[in-house]
Amino acid sequence: MFTNQWRRCALLCLLLASACASAQDQDAERLRIHGSNTIGRDLMPALVDAWLRSLGFIQIQRRDINAALTELHATRDGLPLIVEIEKKGSGLGFADLVEGQAELAMMAQPLTARQLEDGWQLGDLHSPEQEFVLALDGLAVVVNEASPLRALSTQQLAAILDGRITRWSQLGGADLPLDVHSDGASSGTRDFIRQRLLAGAQVRRPIIGHAELAQAAQAVSKDPSALALVGLDTPLPANVRALPVSDTGIAVAPDPVGVGSEDYPLTRRYVLRGGPLMSALGRSLALYAVGSAGQRAVQQAGYRSLRLRQVDGTGTPDPRTPYGEAVAGATRLPLSLRFNLGSLTTYFESRSAGDMERVVAFMREPANRGRKLVVAAFTNDDPGNRLVPTMVSNERADIVAGHLIREGIPVVRALGLGGSRPLASSATEAGRVRNERVELWLQ
Template sequence: MSRAVVSPLLLVFAFVLSAFAAPADAQDAERVRIRGSNTLAHALVPEVAQSWLRDIGYTGIRVDRSKPALTEIHATRDGQPLIVEIGASDSARGFNDLIEGQTQIAMMTRRPNAAELDAGWQLGDLGTPEQEFVIALDGVAVVVNRNNPVVRLDFNQLRALLSGQSRDWRELGAAGQVHVHLDSSAGAVRDLINERVMRGAAFAEAQQHANARELIAAVAADPLAIGLIPLGEHYGAGTKPLAIADGGRAIAPTRTEVVSEDYPLSRRLYLYGGQMMGALSRSFALYAMTRPGQRAVARSGHVAVTLVPGRERRVTLGPGEYRQLVDNAVRLPLSLRFNFNGPSESGVAASVYDSRAVRDLDRLRAFMQLPPNRGRRLLVIGFADISAGSTMAAMMMSNDRADLIAQELVSRGLKVQQARGMGTALPVAGPRDAAARYRNERVEVWLL
């Protein structure tokens, strides 16, 4: 009789105990909440998060994608569970969640706009390197068949080809009807082209492909093709990327031009945090800036923001003085930019240096401390925007920018052979671009 009564009671007691003793994944685990752009949420941030967890001593790492638009990465350390929540939506939603305290980190493919900054005034100065983290770049390469004689396009020409306004290559020096090829899975590619190039125009009828590799193969087999692929994809032997101009010089998507952000169809991928970011969320954001974090960025298929120089190339553009200065030098893959004008120019109120420029200065110091680079000298060249008002004012401004960066480098123990301004030479953006001043006022650094 007593057994019949005790046994059910024991079962109930055991069930209650198990409920409390079960792994606290869903209830008691500490959580790092990251929300926003689907471009970052799809692969980039999960890859960086797993690398971060491993490097700070977490084990049992498990990725759960059982809920729509949500990736949960579970891990434990010293018996304590942690969940990294990565919610996919868009940049605006992610920033709004940051304002409302629903996330510790917002993922964005752009800087906050003026209205968002007003709404999130309590978050602090989002242009500082303590709250703005440029963790990667992405963008679009425009590819054509290797035998196509066209080598460059401006935005107007590209829009005309993609929209069907220009239907024949004859207008650009080739011959035959234009065939547009698109990757149906590349939403980020289409979004960037819509934003930067199409400006409300619709795409023409296009041949759709399941992925970038299929598109590249189709363009290689079609002499009249033009296609759009993510930066970082291999072009293959049968295709070539075009140089693209946005009101300035035509720029090819080489690694140096992309990482320096001079190539006009590239963009930054950001993380933003409030002033009161928790220790773990700040640890994650800072980790994304490190070499291991950037290796994870590269594994995810995006362009890492690392200081790896390209090979020496002969420069054929720009004033003779510029070409003479950089002869036998190697350009480093960065263009240091500024925030002198606050939110009216950059969209984010910030200090003198752009947040990426602050980190690039530190990366440059570490790079020059590597054994092969010790004792080598640097050449610093500044550029200004046409909005300076006159040739003389632009030259003075570009010299000031170059001198400012040179002083920063010297203060870090680096050797600067010369700092020189080039005025408005070699603009990367035309005056119609709202961010032209921000993009054109830049400083290049060359390794001698």
């Protein structure tokens, strides 16, 4: 009898505890973050956890409600908070932002023209106040060391994926079938391939799928006629190399400078977007994510952060050119400053606005005191007037140099090099934005 009473008492206590927890959850303030599964799976929970701890929250618990919903529960000063991370895709996350069902949208792809139209009431969605670049990711194209192929264009890669190129002879190699390896058909890698290279269309050729991208790279190490699409951080066997890729401009390797600057064309951003009237908590999280502590959390979670560091072994241009002469003996920093020329509030696009702050902080580190910068600017070519691109690029180099000098950072030279090194075709808006950039070189 005593045992039965004890069991009833224990059951009652459990029910009361559950009811109290449920009531507490109902009373809790809730921050809703919706969007990309790629970001929401691991990166966003890690960022939210670090942010909560930085604010003094305790009793932090991660609850995976279902495959599409994760919640982080925490308390501070006895008040509960729930951060809701819903992972149903970038498009649905942005739609929820527009409709007021989410305060922040996680996006692993650029905004489309339709999304910009749908979100017109949200203001300048590309401003640093509403667009927060969390991390970088992308795709590497790898081949066997025995392959004669030294570079590939995005147009050639698209032709491989839609079935127009099926043999190496079409790329200047031997008359052998071209086998493509990657991971599973439902992966984020395949989604990026469709969005970046095939304008959203399906891949039309067979791809040999592997459970892990490292296995795809291993397959290439054993087959000189194979090509693989892998992650930027996928470990490569000794006899496998990543190809530089061009997008109608110069070919760029997926090395730390190529990816960090986003000059490499198969780089993508992981972004948080918010509206103009974010709550104090929402803006706090977004600003934390792009700040130094948040970027450390990004790196610790295994992603490519925007933390600025010197990269050894970067290539230098031909010293016989004005570009090569200007940067001789210097090392390029892994960034490219770009502009938001349509904004009324800022000169730089969102990531570059933060990069300027990161550059100043980097140059003030004890290890860099006494070091100097070279500023080199590029713009789009104008076949009808060669003088205009040089004037425009000189103006932008001077603007960046002036900002750095006002912050006490020494600049030894600032020059504009016009349209001499295009990354992409200037026939599209996206191409023009990529070409209009400023490089910083550390002496």
